[in-house]
Every structure is written in C-alpha cells, then in structure tokens.
Amino acid sequence: MIIGRWDEHVVAASEETLPFGVVPGMALRQAEHLCPQATFVLPDEDAVVRIRELLSAALYDLAPVVEVRDEGVAWLDLTGLAQVGEAIRETRRRLLQAIGREPRLGFASGPFTARLAAARARPGRLLQVEDATSFLAPLPSRELPLDVEQLERLDLLGLRTLGAVAAIGPRELESQLGRAGRHAVLLARGLEPDELVAWRPPMFTSAHRQFGEAVEDREALLFVARALCGDLADELGLRGAGAKHMRVRLLFEPAEEEKRESIVRHPLSSTAELFGLVGSWIKEWQPRAPITELWIELPVLEGAGRRQLRLWAGGDGSSEEVTAAMERLQERFGDAVVSRPQPALVSSPIPSERFA
Numbered sequence: 001m002i003i004g005r006w007d008e009h010v011v012a013a014s015e016e017t018l019p020f021g022v023v024p025g026m027a028l029r030q031a032e033h034l035c036p037q038a039t040f041v042l043p044d045e046d047a048v049v050r051i052r053e054l055l056s057a058a059l060y061d062l063a064p065v066v067e068v069r070d071e072g073v074a075w076l077d078l079t080g081l082a083q084v085g086e087a088i089r090e091t092r093r094r095l096l097q098a099i100g101r102e103p104r105l106g107f108a109s110g111p112f113t114a115r116l117a118a119a120r121a122r123p124g125r126l127l128q129v130e131d132a133t134s135f136l137a138p139l140p141s142r143e144l145p146l147d148v149e150q151l152e153r154l155d156l157l158g159l160r161t162l163g164a165v166a167a168i169g170p171r172e173l174e175s176q177l178g179r180a181g182r183h184a185v186l187l188a189r190g191l192e193p194d195e196l197v198a199w200r201p202p203m204f205t206s207a208h209r210q211f212g213e214a215v216e217d218r219e220a221l222l223f224v225a226r227a228l229c230g231d232l233a234d235e236l237g238l239r240g241a242g243a244k245h246m247r248v249r250l251l252f253e254p255a256e257e258e259k260r261e262s263i264v265r266h267p268l269s270s271t272a273e274l275f276g277l278v279g280s281w282i283k284e285w286q287p288r289a290p291i292t293e294l295w296i297e298l299p300v301l302e303g304a305g306r307r308q309l310r311l312w313a314g315g316d317g318s319s320e321e322v323t324a325a326m327e328r329l330q331e332r333f334g335d336a337v338v339s340r341p342q343p344a345l346v347s348s349p350i351p352s353e354r355f356a
Helices: 016-018 029-036 047-062 084-099 109-117 132-136 149-156 162-167 170-177 179-188 218-239 271-284 321-331
Strands: 002-004 010-013 063-066 074-077 106-108 127-128 205-215 243-252 254-267 291-301
Touching: 002 029, 010 029, 029 149, 047 063, 047 084, 047 218, 074 084, 074 106, 074 109, 084 106, 084 271, 109 127, 109 132, 132 162, 132 170, 149 170, 149 179, 162 179, 170 179, 205 218, 218 243, 218 271, 243 271, 254 271, 254 291
Parallel strands: 106 127
Antiparallel strands: 002 010, 063 074, 205 291, 243 254, 243 291
C-alpha cells in the first residue's frame, strides 16, 4: 500500500513496497512506476497533521532543533548534546510509544544522509554513517528530491547512482536541470545544503468527533467526551503542557452551536482533570437539538515546562510557568516534594556553595 497525494509525493508506504525502491517523499508518479501493483490511497489530512504534531511533541525536548515531516520522517539536530547516545535511545523509546511500532534510525552528518541511512536500518536499530561520501555513492539517484521528469533526465544522462551525480560539476548539472541540479550534486556529495526547520509547540490544540447520526443520549456524549479528553491528555503529556483555558462546543443542524468555556487557575493536563470540567458541563447541559458534532478545545496552553533546563531558550519558559508547575506538584503530592534553596555563601565563586 502506498499513501500519497495525486501529482505530489508519497506520504507513507507499507513494508512490502520497500524492495521495489518506494520511499516516503518520492514523487507519487515515480512510486507508481516502480510498484504498479500497489494499492494507492489518499491520506487522511487531519490524521496526518495530528500524527506530525504528536511526534513533534514527543521529541521536542530531546534536541535543540526537531523537525517532523508529513511522510513520517523526523530529524533531530544532536549537535552539542553531552549525551548523544542517550538522546538516540530515548528517541527510539518515544517513537515506539507514540506510533506502536519500532522506528528505523539513522545517524549522519546531515538530514539527507541520515534519512537514507534510516530507510536502510532494520526496525528498532540504528545505522550510523561514518563517511557520507562512500555511503551515498552506490545508492540510486532516484533517492534525490527531484520530480519524475528530472529523474528521467538523469537516467538519460547515465547518472544512475549518487556517486555518478557527485562526480559531475554543479554548474554542468544546473545547466540540465536548473537550480535543482546544483542542489542535487551537493546532496550527492554529502555536503548537506539543507537546514532543519525547528518545530515550535502550538499554544492551541483541540479534539472533535463528528457523529454519523445526531446524538441525544447524554451517556453516549459523556463516553465520547471522556475519550477525547484522553486523547488530549496524551498529547499534553508528550508536549509537557497544561491547559489554562477550556472550551466545549456542541454543533447542531443546520450550522448552529452552543458552547461553554472557562479559564482555570491551575493548568489541567490529565484525563481526570480535563474530563472533570467537561463532564460537569455536559451533565448539566440541556441542548436545544440533537448533536451532530462535539468539539473540545484548549485555546491557551502553558509553555513546555518539561523541556530540559540545559535546552531552555529565550521565550521557551518563564518563571511564572516554572512556579505553576511546582504548584501542581505540591497539589498532587504535598508540599514536601518542592524544596526551595536558601542563600548561603552568596559571594562564593563556586555555584554549588551559593545556596544550601
């Protein structure tokens, strides 16, 4: 099975298509040429966005820069990390938890080489590339991010491997393919001209359910609401965030709605906390008509307080957010879980001696 948008690129492909050379990110027309017997399916756009956000949130605090693509490829820039091995092991564990299957991992000097290494790794294993040039050289040139016509042009020129592409001059291939040709040569040489686009956690999220038949039963509505709160709690847990503002909307036919919303003093993050508020609204609600759609929206989230202190950057967290996180810990587990340091030798040049 191959999932992708017509006239665009492959979003995902099943294991059975890999021996035919089908990989996420390639042109769909090229995938159809390589594996015509596959079943082609359009992606669920809402699900694609949600999975990308879940993966991004799961990996956000493991590296200074994280980028996740629609086709299920995630990159982490591990430059400068003190414990690279630990970050890779934690990446594998979180991806397994998020998607329910072992990820393929690649470690290289840049995103292009790392993606190709990961595609060739066994599930749950890491393929580390020491020399990008020698690793890339024997791989087929169809791995380059070019359209079908450009790849056919490479084939006519006899440039069927990345090594052959790397051997040609950038200006020479640029004269044949335009700017994409120069870019292709740099990639084939392992020079990695592309930079990652860092993901930033959105300060808004939501979950909804559209009913095939309008719902009037309150218990059915509560059941669905609890499931949606569970999905949101999982997302908040991965993101290390909490909801400061909640809104519930009930939609009716034709295009009418009712809503309840509230700003909470302490951010909510667990299923019990979210459903405690949502459930209380639904139990006392008297909708004027059968419900066709239920939305639970979290318009305001607190910052990602889970992010490691050594990775915090300007705007990532504030003293107010740290204080709020400490207050939640105290509410759940008692005052003893939080210790406030007392000034000791304030003038000491050794940081550990400045507080008791």
